[in-house]
Amino acid sequence: MKLARGRHKASKVALEDVINSMPDNVVTNILDRLPIQYAVRTSILSRNWRFKWTLLTHLVLDNTFFEYLVRLGIENWYDARNIISRLLLHLKGPITKFVLYIPNNKVLDIEDINSWIMFLSRKGVKEFTLKNMHKTTLKLSTHIFSCVELESLTLHNCSVYSPPTFCGLPNLLCLDLYQVAFENKSFGEIITQSPLLEILKFNRHDRIGKIKLVEIAKLKNLQNLFLPLCMLDQTVITTFLILDLGKYLPNLQVLFLDFQNCMFFGNFRNSVGKKQVSTSFPCLKSLTLHQIDFSFDHNLSFAVDLIWFSPKLQTLGITAKRAVTPSAFLSSELNHIRMGLAQLRNVVLQSFQGSENEILLVKKLLAGSPSLKKIDIHPESSKVFSGENGRLMVATKLLKFHRASPSAEVDIYWS
Known part of the structure; x- marks a missing residue:
């Protein structure tokens, strides 16, 4: 028993020696990871640690x-x-x-x-x-x-x-x-x-x-950009302006576009424009479109183009603005999305209202994304689907869509 107590005492002394002999850079690294109040409390550990917290x-x-x-x-x-x-x-x-x-x-x-x-x-x-x-x-x-x-x-x-x-x-x-x-x-x-x-x-x-797009375009190292379009020094924001910006930001990986209070007009459906911009955002992995109004066809057109010209896109988030008059986009206009979204894995659709344009976008995302794992749909309100029958109709329609990924799931979170 005496021997055991001696060993215990020796190990305690050894532990104290290790703590007290720590180099200052190691101590600083430990203290910087603590909340300030706990870092200051280390002063009670020993006389040697009384002022160690001043190394923070x-x-x-x-x-x-x-x-x-x-x-x-x-x-x-x-x-x-x-x-x-x-x-x-x-x-x-x-x-x-x-x-x-x-x-x-x-x-x-x-x-x-x-x-x-x-x-x-x-x-x-x-x-x-x-x-x-x-x-x-x-x-x-x-x-x-x-x-x-x-x-x-x-x-x-x-x-x-x-x-x-x-x-x-x-x-x-x-x-x-x-x-x-x-x-x-x-x-x-x-x-x-x-x-x-x-x-x-x-x-x-x-x-x-107001800020000019040319000023943002000078930031060649930009990787994450959160951009409210209403802050741009442009009377009308067009699809071509946004896609053209991508050429000057080759390292951009995260893009958040806020459409609130913005006069936006998508005008990129001509073939000439597509030839000029083969890959606008070559490194983009995460895209969020906030408060975009799908009751306008050109907004859906813009979303489709931006997705199409981002070949490495993995995560897509869309928050829809309350639609005034749902509109059906021409399916032929979206035919260029086939199997191009090779890396898209996760999609989140917020404030989903079940308009024809939104349904058509989901259809094309399912059909053109072989690596897709999940689409989470959060309806704005259960009222927009006219009760249980409306919900059933939307769910049935989504279930019938072809899926390029056999493991893709579509979850609807009814409020």
Whole structure:
């Protein structure tokens, strides 16, 4: 028994030695993976670990962090900002990742936040995320543009003002905006001065002015694009404009097109145009068409063309806009979709209304996709199918369609 206790004591001492002798880079790697409150708690492990948390390079002050403060009885912004300021001042090395979530029930102090950004600009921050859930728009200082090492920038409900000397963010790979306003320079100028961009997300709620397709076309490295068509500097958006964009984005893999509030007109049914664009999106793997109205034949035509000219497409998502007058598209117009969708595997159709155009699209997808695994159909409302008889008619019609893939499933999620 004495020997057993001795071995147990020896193994415990050995374990403590391993923990205490970890190199700083290993410790930092461990701490960066923990929520900030748990990383700071490691100070109680031993005397040697008392200040190890100051090696943190990631500071994530998200909703979980603020909930933790509330549990501690710290609910006002004044006390919270003091804690955040002390955390920043204690960190020894570079801060490569900073995430700040501002709850909607906190009173903002813009001076504090801008002073943190100024501090981070000197600490080599590479990933900066600010999600402002408060109803008041947060007006950021120009210091955000002095963070020249930024690789990822995410802003929600903010306004930004770029300095006259701004020359771009040369290392920026990801730009994600929601309800953001640019005060002086146009959004197009900002992105064209960030030539390495791989991910670009913005939406129709942003106050960024109109953007030209030629400005997006300059981003040769773009892989993910979330594009609200109503934000384009075009009176009418055509099929050819979108397909032509693909020629300038050879690495694009994910494309999200929002048709809300957009004047769109598909006009690509002539054979000359098809010869000019043999493969518009050669690397596209995921395509989402949001709020597209299939009561217009040219919208269905556009969807078909975009699918057809994306030979590596694997995932397709469509959210249909409420149709006003269902219309039947000419089947002969879709004959060019046969066995061309060799890699399409998953399709999700949201707000499905059972119009002839939607039914025809499903038919052609089933017939032209030998690798298809599943089509999930989410009807907008069971009312559009006139009760159980309407549902049965739609389901029966879909069951009769030829399927190029013997394992393809069609699931309808009736509400």
